[in-house]
Amino acid sequence: MITLTHYLVLAALLFCIALVGIMRRKNLLMLFFATEIALNAVNIAFAAISKYYGDLTGQLFAFFIIAVAASEVAVGLGLLIIWYKRRGNIDLDSLQSMKG
Amino acid sequence: MSGLEQFKDRNVSQNYYKVQIEPYPKTGWEKFKRVLKRSIKLELFVGLKITLMEMLRFNIHTVQYPKEKLPIGPRYRAVHRLLRLLESGTERCIGCGLCEKICISNCIRIDTKVDEHGRKVPTEYTINFGRCIFCGYCAEVCPELAIVHGPDYENASEQRAHFALKEDMLTPLDKLKQQQEYPGFGAPTPVADQRIKKTPLAY
Amino acid sequence: MDAAFVIATIIKILIVLGIFSALAGFGTYVERKVLAFMQRRLGPMHVGPYGLLQVLADGIKLFTKEDFIPQGAVRPIFMIAPVITAATAFIAMAAIPMFPEFTIGGYTVKPIISDINVGLLFVLGVMGAGLYGPLLAGMASQNKWSILGAARTAIQFLSYEVVTGLSVLAPVMIVGSLSLIDFNNYQAGGVSDWLVWKQPIAFILFLIAGFAETNRTPFDLLEHEAEVISGYATEYSGMRWGMFFIGEYANMFTLGFLASLIFLGGFNDLWFIPGAIAILMKVFFIFFFFLWTRASWPHVRPDQLMWLCWKVLMPLAVINVVITGIVMMF
Amino acid sequence: MVEAIAFYLFAFLTVAMFTITVMSKNALYAMSALAAGMIFISAFFFLLDADFLGVVQIIVYSGAVMAVYAFGMMFLDTTKDVKEKNPSKKIVFFLSGMVALLLVLIVLSPIVSDKVQALYPISHDIGNAEAVGIVLFTKYLVPFEVAAIMLLVAMIAGIILASKRMDESITLKIDQEIERSKKEQQ
Structure with missing residues (x-):
């Protein structure tokens, strides 16, 4: 029998994978990938909680998270394109030009 | 072969007609008018109608090539032929090497020797058909009308070297009777005599 | 979850896979013949009677051809990309009811592999996920x-998915369900009940977007020979290349089924014609329409394609949805 | 039984795919593994009776978001390895601490959850899509509108950001510009 804890552990596991990715990646695009994993992990947790408590709020939160992710992609990719045009690469280290 | 006569008529220019091209719309209003005209006349569906009518009419023009063939022009430039003299059957080529010299893709090779009658004959005559562009210069330059372009255009083979050796091109002795005089490219036309103007000896 | 259900599902999956793979091959033959007739040609004539065995010859050729992978390519992705195209095309068929229910030996067969209540969205989503095939193929090919x-x-694909979704939205509002069986049952009352009369704009938009999503000719910019050799499939050969085409033809049939189920009355009886034959006729007419336009209409440029999508089709779709909503409210 | 098998299968697949995404040095592997993982996650939603959410996951995430990322990936040479930074010890300790905390919270959650009341209970008479719609357009109408406005803002922002100086070529730079960008980088 699969319980809520199973789903929560899975979500936590995926979230940790995403955290590892965020720590590790230097490339801006790959960093975005890791954040998408984190959002998805949370979505699983929300859907599972929604099912096991018989409450639709969790699913609705998942919808809103998906909407946030979609808008994040639009804006993030636009910024990324601008940065690429200016610098010719999308390394995170090159974003430090404002540092004194 | 009947029904293919219409393809022989290559003089198509009499059926040309000029397409009237409308001036390209510049302002937005003109563009809008064009869109309106096109959509009300449903130009896209006119195209669909034409193709559908063609399909229903079933007016097929395919020539199923290996089974039926279109006639080729009498002076078509296909694989070369080396001709023989009709009476004696000896080779016409005198090994002068003009074709070798004029060949623009540099694909003809001749090796000659002087035979027992004191006559120069080619021992080797090869054309590299990987390089030959069938321009016809060799046939045009040949003073003895020995090399001509034959009508055989179906030259598929396992090897590139086929058709290219002297034995392949030369008329076999037993087929000497069937060798038509000057059939192909490089020979004078049948009415050449009437066309030739005598060169005056003194100006 | 009894054994009979599992066995029936497996049999249905095998039938769908077999029939549509074969139909994809036969589709190429029909396409070549129809195009040839429209262009005053004969098409394939040599292999078998009227060239019917050309499909077989092509199949043998594809299977025995060398499976070539370029040196610089990303091997695993390169190898898996055609499978994605074919797989998504077949997965999309899982939620499509192909025929009316019938009974064999006392066992009622539902000719749908999985009747989920969001069937329409599922089909569109999986067809949308099919874009990974060409995308990964192109990016992995070097x-x-x-x-x-x-x-x-x-x-x-991304742009036209929007148009497909929005154009289907208006019929969904009218029927009030996302299940394709509900769509079919809504139009049970004969030709006058067909949704195409209530939603003509949605039907046209859906067809246009369908052309773009199945990569058919007025919009087949992914592999427009005159511009980008063969597009994503340039480096492919043999059966991997063949799988792209099985996927493309399967998608054409999926789209045919979708359009006939949503707009053209589905598998309801048409006058005296039984429902199963009626839907087949509709699907084959849409398939023929694909070929017909290919013979008649020219390609568009990529910028014209984007212009058409975002400045013409999408506003039309949105206006259509709004008007449908207003009409339904009163 | 079937549910357990499906859960473990898809759990394994998603974890494997996301691990590839995070660990792979090749951007193309990362992208395709992420897309596959997104689709596998929709399987969990189907398992959890959230059909509509599952389909939205396939359409929005795999269909749109990942395709846009793939479009962004055209800037990278997909066959080249991606450079990475090495995280410091502190971050690793922090991460493991976070994991421990999360696990404690997860194990504690059933104790807390006994007191939770369902605010918008799932009714099984109507389908998932209808149920979601009813709650979304009554109780959550304002957040829904706000989300719509946010998407609109994001769309406009994306268009403006990406189309700025679109007429300038990024591959055919004139020499002065190349010199200038070299100086900037120094």
Whole structure:
């Protein structure tokens, strides 16, 4: 029998994978990938909680998270394109030009 | 072969007609008018109608090539032929090497020797058909009308070297009777005599 | 979850896979013949009677051809990309009711592999996920033409998915369900009940977007020979290339079934024609329409494609949805 | 039984795919593994009776978001390895601490959850899509509108950001510009 804890552990596991990715990646695009994993992990947790408590709020939160992710992609990719045009690469280290 | 006569008529220019091209719309209003005209006349569906009518009419023009063939022009430039003299059957080529010299893709090779009658004959005559562009210069330059372009255009083979050796091109002795005089490219036309103007000896 | 259900599902899956793979091959033959007739040609004539065995010859050729992988390519992705195209095309068929229910030996067969209540969205979503085939193929090929094809895949499929979704939204509002069986039952009352009369704009938009999503001719910019050699499929050979085409033809049939189920009355009886034959006729008419336009209409440029999608089709779709909503409110 | 098998299968698949995404040096592997993982996650939603959410996951995430990322990936050479930074010890300790905390919270959650009341209970008479719609357009109408406005803002922002100086070529730079960008980088 699969319980809520199973789903929560899975979500936590995926979230940790995403955290590892965020720590590790230097490339801006790959960093975005890791954040998408984190959002998805949370979505699983929300859907599972929604099912096991018989409450639709969790699913609705998942919808809103998906909407946030979609808008994040639009804006993030636009910024990324601008940065690429200016610098010719999308390394995170090159974003430090404002540092004194 | 009947029904293919219409393809022989290559003089198509009499059926040309000029397409009237409308001036390209510049302002937005003109563009809008064009869109309106096109959509009300449903130009896209006119195209669909034409193709559908063609399909229903079933007016097929395919020539199923290996089974039926279109006639080729009498002076078509296909694989070369080396001709023989009709009476004696000896080779016409005198090994002068003009074709070798004029060949623009540099694909003809001749090796000659002087035979027992004191006559120069080619021992080797090869054309590299990987390089030959069938321009016809060799046939045009040949003073003895020995090399001509034959009508055989179906030259598929396992090897590139086929058709290219002297034995392949030369008329076999037993087929000497069937060798038509000057059939192909490089020979004078049948009415050449009437066309030739005598060169005056003194100006 | 009894054993009979599992066995029936497996049999249905096998039948769908077998029939549609074969139909994809036969589709190429029909396409070549129809195009040839429209262009005053004969098409394939040599292999078998009227060239019927040409399909077989092509199949043998594809299977025995060398499976070539370029040196610089990303091997696993390159190898898996055609499978994605074929697989998504067949997965999309899982939620499509192909025929009316019938009974064999006392066992009622539902000719749908999985009746989920969001069937329509599922089909559209999986067909949308099919864009990964050309996309990954183009990006993994290490070829400039391929990457151009992949970029075109991304913009074209992404843009037209919006139009497909919005155009289907208005019929969904009228029927009030996302299940394709409900769509079919809504139009049970004969030709006058067909949704195409209530939603003509949605039907036209859906068809146009369908052309773009199945990569058919007025919009087949992914592999427009004159511009990008063969687009994403430039480096492919043999059966991997063949799988792209099985996927493309399967998608054409999926779209045919979708359009006939949503707009053209589905598998309801048509006058005296039984429902199963009626839907087959509709699907084959749409398939024929695909070929017909291919013979008649020219390609569009990529910028015209984007212009058409975002400045013409999408506003039309949105206006259509709004008007449908207003009409339904009163 | 079937549910357990499906859960473990898809759990394994998603974890494997996301691990590839995070660990792979090749951007193309990362992208395709992420897309596959997104689709596998929709399987969990189907398992959890959230059909509509599952389909939205396939359409929005795999269909749109990942395709846009793939479009962004055309800037990278997909066959080249991606450079990475090495995280410091502190971050690793922090991460493991976070994991421990999360696990404690997860194990504690059933104790807390006994007191939770369902605010918008799932009714099984109507389908998932209808149920979601009813709650979304009554109780959550304002957040829904706000989300719509946010998407609109994001769309406009994306268009403006990406189309700025679109007429300038990024591959065919004139020499002065190349010199200038070299100086900037120094």
